[in-house]
Amino acid sequence: MNEDRIRLIAGAVALLYLAFIVFKLRTQQLSVNSSLMWLLSGLIMLLLTVFPGLIYWAAQLAGFEVPSNAVFVLWLLTLTALSFSQAVALSKNGDQLRKAAQDNALLRQVLEESKSKGSSASQGDAS
Secondary structure (H helix, E strand, C coil): CHHHHHHHHHHHHHHHHHHHHHHHHHCCCCCHHHHHHHHHHHHHHHHHHHCCHHHHHHHHHHCCCCHHHHHHHHHHHHHHHHHHHHHHHHHHHHHHHHHHHHHHHHHHHHHHHHHHHHHHHHHHHHC
């Protein structure tokens, strides 16, 4: 009975987790690209809750004596993958921001040069 209650709570948590991700997607607070890893982790969580035998099978296949150690390693790897995915996105955004700032600086320089040429030409016409 206690195991069933734990599975029920874990399933509810997994469903809430997935609902939260979908809510963030629908309100456009999370992009589709960055949400894929989060959705995958939620689906894995739900799958392992519905079919706990998969945990025992995977733990035995991987050589773990205790299935909880396999779950711990699985979540550690999942969090590492999520962290790496976020680092890649952050790096990409940083590169785009740097390029936009450089383009902005170049455009500002061209604008100032054209203003200074325009004002010196109008001063030459006035004389």
